[in-house]
Amino acid sequence: MPVTLEEAKTYLRVDSGDEDGLISDLISTAMQMCRDVARADDTVLNENAAITRIAVLYTVAYLYEHREEANHQTLLLTLRALLFGVRKEAF
Numbered sequence: 576m577p578v579t580l581e582e583a584k585t586y587l588r589v590d591s592g593d594e595d596g597l598i599s600d601l602i603s604t605a606m607q608m609c610r611d612v613a614r615a616d617d618t619v620l621n622e623n624a625a626i627t628r629i630a631v632l633y634t635v636a637y638l639y640e641h642r643e644e645a646n647h648q649t650l651l652l653t654l655r656a657l658l659f660g661v662r663k664e665a666f
Contacts, residue, residue, distance in 0.1 A: 577621065577628040578602055578635070586632050587639055598635065605634035612654045614663040623661045630657040 583598050584590075609620060609630050620627040637650050655662065 577624045578605075578631045583632065583635050587636060598639070601635045601638050602631065604638065605631045608634055608651075608654060609658060612651065613658040613661045615661060619661065619663075626658065626661055630654055633657065 580595060580599055580602065583602055584595075587598065589598065606620075609627055610616065612630075613620065634650065634654065637653075638645060
């Protein structure tokens with residue numbers, strides 16, 4: 576996994592452990608979204624760890640900040656742009 580709980584908490588500027596479960600779930604969700612958008616498995620994403628890390632952190636932050644009114648279309652378009660170099664043409 577390119578992003579740890581502590582890295583995500585630092586990125587989000589969260590100091591307490593009250594939301595560790597939520598943030599861990601958001602990391603898992605972000606990883607799955609990156610897999611889906613890139614049409615790649617963990618091996619490919621790990622080979623491109625720098626790009627994947629940025630995409631995962633962005634997704635975690637977006638979902639954390641927009642819990643109530645997330646626009647998933649906007650999020651997916653941004654992820655496609657971030658993962659463009661990694662993204663396969665077809666499944």
